[in-house]
Amino acid sequence: MTQQLTIALTKGRILKQTLPLLQAAGLAPVEDIASSRKLIFNTEHANVRVVILRGSDVPTYVRHGAADIGVVGKDMLLEFGAEGLYEPLDLGIAPCRLMTAGFSGRENTRTRIRVASKFVNIARRHYSSKGIQADIIKLYGAMELAPLMDLADEIVDIVDTGNTLRANGMSPLEHIADISTRLVVNKAAMRTRHDAIQEVIEALARTVDQAANRGSTS
């Protein structure tokens, strides 16, 4: 048998929205991922398996060729870089925005701004492109707490409805990037396993088109 193609999936919110796409593309996992502690699953396509990872690890697995294909948020590609990867398809799922946020209207009298984020590279690039000196503080969760506790003046975070910010007395301030979930492919695998990978890209592209058409007619 030829070696299976491996697709690295991002667990959590993105996984939930990826599973219907895989199902429609004939790539559904053969077991229920939610009720299993396994991390590798065969799919109904004999030549394709999936592995379940944190989003921040997906670019690494695909860049090193441990996985051929990845499903990952654009935020992870902007933060960790996309070298060695093709990005052939926007899956259009889990859309959101990367924004700066803080207490609107509060005068910032510091000469340097303190910014808390898990997206330290994106935050550094954003403030430096505006000529603002920023001390970036790495956090792993609950970014909204940092301005409330005077750990930071602003945060860089993902905003969907804005409800989390509002519930904590903050507002979105500046738009950094629109985010959605992307299909990425290892560049070397794209050459050596072109036909198998192209089959997966096309099956998912058809599914994304069908979902978009259903959305526009409903």
Ligand code: AMP
């Ligand atoms: P919201 O209150 O709707 O603005 O959602 C904000 C929080 O939900 C953020 O702090 C994120 O942690 C999370 N979130 C919302 N949408 C996404 C997404 N598409 N991908 C990852 N996290 C998200």
